[in-house]
Amino acid sequence: MQIFKAFMKVLKKKLPSGLIYIVVFLCIAIPMSLNGKESEKYEDSTLKICIFDEDDTPESKALIEYIDNKHDIVSFEKDKDVLFEKLYWEEADYALTINKGYSKALANGDTNDMFGCYSVHHSYATVYMETYLNEYVSSVRAFILGGQDSKDAVLSAADSLSEETDVEIADNSDPDYPERFSSYFQYMPYILISVLMNTLCPVLMTLNRKDIRYRTNCSCVRPNRYTLQLFAGSTVFVTAVWLILMIAGLFMYGGLFKGNAWLAVLNSFIFALVSTSIAVLVSSFNIGSNGVSLLTQIIGLGMCFLCGVFVPMAFLGKEVRAAANFLPASWYIKANDMLDGTNVFDSSKLATYIMIEVAFIVTFFIVALLIHRIKYNDSDSLDS
């Protein structure tokens, strides 16, 4: 217990530098989430859609009208950069081009090249719109095959579809719930990494100081016991930090978590362990306290930028996204994006993402362990 006690005492001294992150985070996050509550009630069922009609036929106009009934139509210049910017700032959710030959294609059933689009890959809006357009086209085709000409078919299709679609979206009792949920868990990796690295690293570095370890090895405390007590101390601390964040989260939701939020809670706990393993790994290098705070900034900010914590992943370059796969935070974010509805939910994918995070944890711990082995068993470097 002696070592565990020392761990807590040293932790107490190092705590302020880490807690400041939590305090600042909560100061920003809580008011933000409270504001979000009243605004834009129907946002997630109504999309902002920008349409370029290159076919310009009654059929294409009918489609535009059909979309306009349900969604907001916005118009922007047809330029890739402009559109991506609008998508980024969420001034548009989806940009649809009705290709030339749409009406003919509709009439003769060649449905492959009817539409072009700019959208955020894998986003909720994209998947929604694809299904939405598919449904529409299949429905029109059905009326055509049933003997109507295309002008009548588009009207019949619009009629029959508008009855069903409303039902789908209706059962979300608290529409802004996912949004509050999303922003809170979105920034969690940065907080966890910053707090844990800023506190756990210095504490572990102190308790693993070579002279102290050797001095302790002269006593009757077994080295395994020592490591075990450090482990216990770290576990208690990490769990406490995570719990604080979760309890603060409850306030932001105005009640207990529900549905997918429980999975986000699990995901965040896994990521707390990821951060711990990173902190343990970093602390096994002799880089001093300045080194640690520098590295915290680099790892914390760097990884969070690359992995879509601050900027949605979809807006990062292909190369960046590929590189981010090697960083644990990107898997956290991928999982979180599915949970908050940005992307389509898929439980097997979620399991894979979480397993990948776990694999990172295991890897980091093993590497840290190897470094320790080398450092403390090669006792010949005692004096250096």
Added chain:
Amino acid sequence: MERTVVKIDNLVKRYGELTALDHFSLEIKEGEILGLLGPNGSGKTTTINCLLSLLSFDKGRIEIFGKEMTPTSYDIKKEIGIIMQNVAVFDELTVYENIDYFCGLYINDKAKRKQYVDEAVKFVGLEDFLKFYPKKLSGGLLRRLNIACGIAHKPKLIILDEPTVAVDPQSRNKILEGIQELNKNGATVIYTSHYMEEVEQICTRIAIMDKGKKIAEGTKDELKRMTRNTETIIIEILDLPKAVRDKISVLPHVYKTDYDDDKLTVSCSGGKHNLLRVLGLLQKEELSFGRVYSELPTLNDVFLEITGKALRDKEE
């Protein structure tokens, strides 16, 4: 016959090319204060670290309390108190917390530990500094804290590796007296140093080492008998003519003279009235001189005679 507490047998320790310990053997009996004396880099710390099984060694065997010492000899470790050369304490813990931590590595019982810690604090005289952090302590106080951390659990064997480096004479004396007191209370002590005065002052037996080898061993008097030097005469004198110095070196019992820095050093071996003879000669030559003093042999003379070099640099 006293029990053998530590037995080091033919220890060899290499760091790559460098042989830090070269067939080093040593025995320490119960109740001794053994001084391990040697210049910087002679292998004192290496010996201690091997003794504690912190270092693996290439050859040899170490027994403590009659049992072989290995990294897992926890029953032996329990009885050892170690004061390392580099102060090993937590900067984040106070004086009291530090002593409590290190004592707690050995003593689980809370009440007993508190008593032991209080005694250790009193022993090193840190009562007024209990709430201080190590960074705020002066060099001497820090060394005392280091000692308190090592001895709080009342070990039977205490090992001190240069505990007085960078300590002012007053603190140093307090530390040395403390060590003697611990010894009187029953602890066997190993004390390493490169200050021969300290070693002469407190140690009951002394081993001198150089380049990883033990070059001499015995009590202070036994060691001094090993050198032919019985008296060193030092005379402050300006412009000593070479002819006069030659005359002095052929006086009876004189085996070596040195003239350096306006100081004449005459080494004598045996005989009586050596000083009078030298002074008489100077008087006859009508040379005036300043301060005159005569010294009995020191451990430095022993070291000098065996290795041909001084134990430590003058300015230290």
